[in-house]
Structures are given as structure tokens and as C-alpha cells.
Amino acid sequence: xxxxxxxCLLHLVxxxxxxxHAGARGGESRSLPSSGSATDGYAxxxxxxxxxxxxxxxxxxxxxxxxxxxxxxxKAFGRRCGNISRIYSIGKSVNGVPLWVIEISDKPGIEEAExxxxxxxxxxxxxxxxxxxxxxxxxxxxxxxxxxxxxxLIVENVHLHLLPSMNPDGFTLRRRGNANNIxxxxxxxxxxxxxxxxxxxxxPETRAIMKWLRGIRFTASASLHGGALVANYPxxxxxxxxxxxxxxPDDEAFRFMASIYSRSHRNMSLSKEFEGGITNGAAWYPIYxxxxxxxxxxxxxxxxTLEVSDNKWPNASELPTLWEYNKxxxxxxxASVSKTGVHGRIxxxxxxxxxxxxxxxxxxxxxxxxxxGLADYHRVLAPGAKYEVVxxxxxxxxxxxxxxxxxxxxTLDFILDPVATPVDNQLKSICDCNCSGKSSIELMxxxxxxxxxVYFLLILIVLALICILFRRRMPFLKHRxxxxxxxxxxx
Numbered sequence: 339x340x341x342x343x344x345x346c347l348l349h350l351v352x353x354x355x356x357x358x359h360a361g362a363r364g365g366e367s368r369s370l371p372s373s374g375s376a377t378d379g380y381a382x383x384x385x386x387x388x389x390x391x392x393x394x395x396x397x398x399x400x401x402x403x404x405x406x407x408x409x410x411x412x413k414a415f416g417r418r419c420g421n422i423s424r425i426y427s428i429g430k431s432v433n434g435v436p437l438w439v440i441e442i443s444d445k446p447g448i449e450e451a452e453x454x455x456x457x458x459x460x461x462x463x464x465x466x467x468x469x470x471x472x473x474x475x476x477x478x479x480x481x482x483x484x485x486x487x488x489x490x491l492i493v494e495n496v497h498l499h500l501l502p503s504m505n506p507d508g509f510t511l512r513r514r515g516n517a518n519n520i521x522x523x524x525x526x527x528x529x530x531x532x533x534x535x536x537x538x539x540x541x542p543e544t545r546a547i548m549k550w551l552r553g554i555r556f557t558a559s560a561s562l563h564g565g566a567l568v569a570n571y572p573x574x575x576x577x578x579x580x581x582x583x584x585x586x587p588d589d590e591a592f593r594f595m596a597s598i599y600s601r602s603h604r605n606m607s608l609s610k611e612f613e614g615g616i617t618n619g620a621a622w623y624p625i626y627x628x629x630x631x632x633x634x635x636x637x638x639x640x641x642x643t644l645e646v647s648d649n650k651w652p653n654a655s656e657l658p659t660l661w662e663y664n665k666x667x668x669x670x671x672x673a674s675v676s677k678t679g680v681h682g683r684i685x686x687x688x689x690x691x692x693x694x695x696x697x698x699x700x701x702x703x704x705x706x707x708x709x710x711g712l713a714d715y716h717r718v719l720a721p722g723a724k725y726e727v728v729x730x731x732x733x734x735x736x737x738x739x740x741x742x743x744x745x746x747x748x749t750l751d752f753i754l755d756p757v758a759t760p761v762d763n764q765l766k767s768i769c770d771c772n773c774s775g776k777s778s779i780e781l782m783x784x785x786x787x788x789x790x791x792v793y794f795l796l797i798l799i800v801l802a803l804i805c806i807l808f809r810r811r812m813p814f815l816k817h818r819x820x821x822x823x824x825x826x827x828x829x
Contacts, residue, residue: 398512401654402466403473405435405506411473412438412502419480422446422493428501429546432517435506437546440476442498451683451714453557453675456499456639457668458547461523461561461629463508463515467647467660468562472502474661475668488669495676499554504543504561516541523561524625526632530577547629551637555709557675557716558595559633559641564652566645567605568612569596574619574628574643584620586634587703594720595674596642602670604663619643638706640718642671680717680743682750684708684729693754695731700738721745729829733757739829749826 403411416425424446427436441447457475459468479498483489492498503509507517515521518541525544537545571592573584586592593616600607600615607615612622619625633641646664649656684695692713698705699719708715719725721743729752730736737752 398651398653399466401657402470405503405510408469408473408502408506409436409438412440415440415473415476415480419476422480422483423476428550429542431505431507431543432541433507433510437501437504437506437543439550440472440500440502442476442479442493442500443496444494446497449709449711450497451709451712452495452497453681453716454497454499454554455672455675456501456554456556456559457672458501458504458559458561458629460503460505460509461563462521462650463505463511463513465514465562465564465647465650466509467564467652467657469502469509470657471562471646471661471664471668472500474657475665476500478665488673491676492669492672496672498672499556504547516543523629524627526627526629527636528575528626528628529631529635530575531626548632548636551633551639555707556633556637556639558671558718559639560599560644560671561629561641563643563645564647564650567609567615567648568622568645569599569606569616570619570622570630570643570645571596571616572619572631572634572641574631575624575626576620579624581623582621583618584624585618586631588634588640588718589618590720590723591718592640592642594678595640595671595718598674599642599644599667599671602667606667638704675716675718676747678721678745678747679719680725680727680741680748680750682715682752684713684715684731684752684754686734687753687755693731693734695729695734695752695754698728698730700726700728719743729754737829739827741827744825746825751826751828753828 412425416423419442422442422444424441424443426439426441428439429437431437443450443452457468457472459470459472460466461468479489479492483493505516505522508515508522511517513519520541522541522543525541526548537548540548571589572586576582576584596616597607597614603615609615619628619630628643630641630643633639647660652660680697684693684697685691686693692708692711694708694710694713696705696707697715697717699717706715706717717727722745724740724742726738726740727750728736728738731754734754734756737754739750741748741750
């Protein structure tokens with residue numbers, strides 16, 4: 339009897355000591371086989387100790403918006419702030435609850451050469467603080483964009499998209515997973531393991547996010563979680579399944595983004611567990627099938643996982659304090675996609691038309707694509723460094739330029755020359771000889787002497803028009819100046 343009692347006591351002690359880690363990014367419903375490494379014990383304990391945790395008491399939800407309340411709040415916001423917002427749904431949950439999104443911009447729903455940012459809350463059903471914070475953020479921007487410079491900058495220079503609840507069914511059930519009891523932050527395609535290869539096997543909430551990212555080219559993103567206080571950045575997993583720092587190609591940029599959030603927070607940067615209040619996901623504990631890494635790999639979207647509350651489901655009376663602690667972090671993170679980094683457009687030199695080309699930074703194995711309509715790109719980069727920027731497009735000669743990126747943003751446009759074909763070279767040679775003057779008179783004399791004047795005169799006119807096209811130069815590119823963009827360069 340004593341032995342049984344001691345075993346139970348030991349189990350409770352170990353469980354309570356590890357629960358803090360288990361409550362943050364949380365348990366994984368489909369585990370991977372152990373690698374047998376010494377470090378697997380930590381990750382395994384943090385993620386598999388309890389399996390499916392018991393449902394939260396209904397009393398804890400008192401003071402939080404129900405799904406019905408949230409839908410009413412979203413639509414009420416759309417009516418009150420319709421001049422700077424658009425309300426739309428990206429899909430439905432397992433139980434048919436719409437996944438409502440608020441877009442905030444001075445031109446909502448209209449494509450502009452501006453970066454887009456998205457916030458996603460309530461990924462896990464038992465972490466509802468994010469859904470409340472996102473509605474508070476939307477209303478604060480609406481109330482202050484005419485008088486607050488930061489709110490004004492966001493409205494005028496960013497397309498901000500807010501999804502308060504990705505997992506409304508899990509919220510109703512007071513549990514982490516969705517209605518099918520699947521952890522949505524383990525349901526995305528993974529770079530290291532062939533998980534979820536069949537799109538039909540993914541959850542409807544996951545498919546909605548993936549479709550959303552195909553329709554809108556997001557520059558950056560963040561999801562809001564609870565159970566810890568830290569800004570988490572890629573990579574989230576490791577190839578060998580061991581727990582260690584595993585840097586993405588854009589590690590410096592991600593650290594910069596995470597630090598913006600942490601340093602703007604009331605006390606996140608003071609963390610004793612995480613230096614500076616930020617962490618590499620794999621160094622904390624590896625996860626697979628996460629939304630963060632998938633965004634970066636498949637969408638070129640720089641996403642953070644933000645743990646914004648030590649308590650996964652705090653008393654509703656704490657929400658105003660949590661909002662005050664996180665408000666400036668959220669605002670500064672969104673504004674950073676306009677205030678920092680490199681922005682620009684790509685054009686064709688022969689016609690001036692926009693080109694949906696590619697932009698890469700030498701030494702960083704990551705490429706982003708300009709938009710198809712306006713050919714604008716927005717590249718997140720850490721300031722205070724020299725970068726070699728390359729723009730390319732199939733059928734055009736790539737161009738490279740070296741920049742020094744300061745604290746503010748830089749506008750860098752590229753004008754690419756088409757790769758000349760043999761026919762193009764012949765026509766260009768005719769134009770370069772001289773399309774006017776003495777050589778033209780001599781050519782006319784030859785034509786008349788050949789008794790084919792009219793025929794060749796028509797040819798001459800066509801060649802002259804072609805010559806004009808080849809000699810056309812790009813007009814001066816006008817840039818809308820904002821407080822966020824300090825430099826403007828055309829290459």
C-alpha cells in the first residue's frame with residue numbers, strides 16, 4: 339500500500355513540474371517515433387505526458403465571448419468601421435461555424451503595393467485570450483487611426499487581416515483540439531516528415547488557412563497562444579527530432595521580428611527562462627506539422643508563434659491587463675512590415691509593364707515572389723547590415739545591387755531587360771544604325787531606284803515605329819512617400 343502511495347505521489351510531483359512546458363505549444367495528437375536521443379525525454383514529457391487533457395470547467399469561460407457573441411462583435415465592427423474595414427469568411431469549422439476575418443486598411447479589399455499582415459487567434463480551443471485581444475486591437479485601431487500616428491500608419495500602409503478564432507469548435511468544447519479532437523497546429527504539411535500528405539485528410543480549418551494563403555500574399559504573420567510568455571520563431575522542428583537550436587535561412591530576420599514583440603511587451607523581454615523573451619522553436623522543444631514553418635516555406639510568410647499569457651485560460655477579469663501588456667507589441671509588429679525591410683516593384687524595360695519576378699538575398703536560401711498584379715514585393719530583413727539583392731524573371735536578365743539597410747525601410751525598384759532573341763538583335767541593329775538623317779535619305783534613294791518605292795516606304799515606316807519602341811525609356815517612377823519609407827532607389 340505504501341509503495342502504491344509513493345508511486346502516485348512521485349507521478350504527481352513529476353507531472354506538476356513538467357506541466358508548464360506541456361501547456362504552451364502543447365501535446366501532439368499524432369506522435370513521431372522516438373529517435374532514442376537523450377534529449378527526447380524532455381520533448382516527449384513536454385508534449386505527451388498527459389495525452390488529451392480533461393476539458394476546462396465551463397465556469398472559466400465566464401466573461402469571454404461565445405462564438406455567437408464573437409460573430410456579432412465582428413459584424414458590429416464592420417458596420418461601425420466600414421470605411422476602413424472589410425468582413426469576410428475563409429471557410430467553416432468542422433461543425434459549420436464561419437471563420438470570420440476582419441481586414442483593416444484605408445482601401446480594404448483592393449490590391450495595393452503594400453505589405454499584408456495577419457493575426458490568428460484561438461488556434462487551440464482552450465487558449466482563448468487571442469480571440470479577445472484581436473477584437474480589442476481592431477476596435478482600438480478604429481477608434482484611434484485619425485489621431486494616433488501608429489494606428490494611422492497601419493491603416494494607410496498595411497493590409498491587416500485578423501482571424502479571431504481558428505478553432506471555434508474547440509472553444510465551445512473547452513479543449514485544445516477541434517471537433518475531431520485534432521491539434522490544428524500539428525495538421526500542416528511538414529518539411530522533415532511526410533505528414534498529412536493527403537489534403538483531403540486535413541481538417542477543414544487547416545484547409546481554410548492554406549487556401550487563404552494562396553489567395554493573399556502575406557508578408558508576415560503571427561498566431562496567439564497561451565501557457566507561456568515568449569515570442570517563438572522558426573524552425574519549430576529538426577530533421578533528427580532532437581531538441582536543439584535549428585536556424586532557418588532567415589534566422590536574423592526572425593530574431594529581429596520576435597524581439598520587436600518581446601521588447602514592446604510589458605515584461606516578456608525580462609524572462610528568466612528565455613533570453614530576451616524570444617526562442618527558436620526547436621531549441622524550446624520540437625514540433626512537427628506546425629503552421630508557423632508551413633507559412634514560411636510555402637507562402638514566403640514570416641510567421642511567429644506568440645505565447646501571450648502564462649495562464650492558458652485566465653479569468654476574464656485579467657483580459658484588460660493582458661491587452662495593455664500586449665497592445666504595443668501587436669501594433670509595433672504589424673507596423674514593422676512597413677517601417678523596416680526592403681520594398682519595391684519589378685518592371686520590364688521594354689514596355690514598362692509590372693513583372694511578377696523573384697527577389698532573393700545572396701547568402702540567404704529564401705526567395706520571395708512579387709505579386710502578379712502590381713509586381714510589388716516586401717522583404718523582411720534585419721536592419722544594420724549590408725545585403726546583395728537580386729531580382730530575376732524568366733525571359734529577363736537578372737539584376738543585382740548592394741544596399742546598406744538602416745533602421746528604416748528602403749524602397750528598391752528593379753527594371754529588368756528582356757533577353758534578346760536573334761530577331762530582336764536584327765531589328766535593334768537597324769534602329770541603332772540611324773532612324774533619321776543622311777542614312778535614311780540614302781535608303782530612300784535605293785528604294786526608289788529599285789522601282790519598289792511604295793512597298794519599301796511602308797516597310798520603312800514599320801521599322802521606324804519599331805525603332806521608337808526600342809528607344810522607349812521608362813518614365814520616372816513616382817513613389818508615394820510615407821513616414822515609413824526613408825530611401826528610394828531604382829536599379
